[in-house]
Amino acid sequence: MSSAHDQPTPPDRVATDAGGFVVAAETLAAAFDLPPADVPRLMREGRITSTLEQGQDSDAGTHRLTFYHGAQALRLIIDADGWIVKRSRFPVTRRTP
Numbered sequence: 001m002s003s004a005h006d007q008p009t010p011p012d013r014v015a016t017d018a019g020g021f022v023v024a025a026e027t028l029a030a031a032f033d034l035p036p037a038d039v040p041r042l043m044r045e046g047r048i049t050s051t052l053e054q055g056q057d058s059d060a061g062t063h064r065l066t067f068y069h070g071a072q073a074l075r076l077i078i079d080a081d082g083w084i085v086k087r088s089r090f091p092v093t094r095r096t097p
Contacts, residue, residue, distance in 0.1 A: 012084045014065070014076065020052065021065060021078070028067055031074040031089050042069065070094055 015022040025039035028048065042048040048069045055062035061080035066073055071094045077086040 014078050014082045014084060016082060021063070023065065023067075023076070027076075028069075028074065031067070031087075032069045032072060034069075068092060 025036040028034070028039050029036040032048070034042070039048065048067060050065060050067045053064040055064070063078045065076045065078060071091055073090055073092045075088045075090070076084050079085050
């Protein structure tokens with residue numbers, strides 16, 4: 001993944017584009033123990049899904065991105081500048097595509 005300036009995005013940062021947030025395949029692959037090359041295909045197939053929530057009140061300016069794969073979830077809390085300020089991985093009920 002590259003930013004608008006063709007510089008790699010640091011692993012603790014999330015890029016943005018017109019469609020929203022862009023998380024590096026390597027970030028998701030590491031969390032779900034997958035090869036990075038498999039991540040785009042799994043997303044297209046609906047086997048990796050995500051939700052986005054915008055912070056309110058005291059959390060205004062932050063976003064919570066949650067990715068789901070099988071029975072695992074990865075949650076990233078993103079600050080207003082795109083830095084990942086918190087990440088957690090936890091089990092969830094298996095979701096079906």
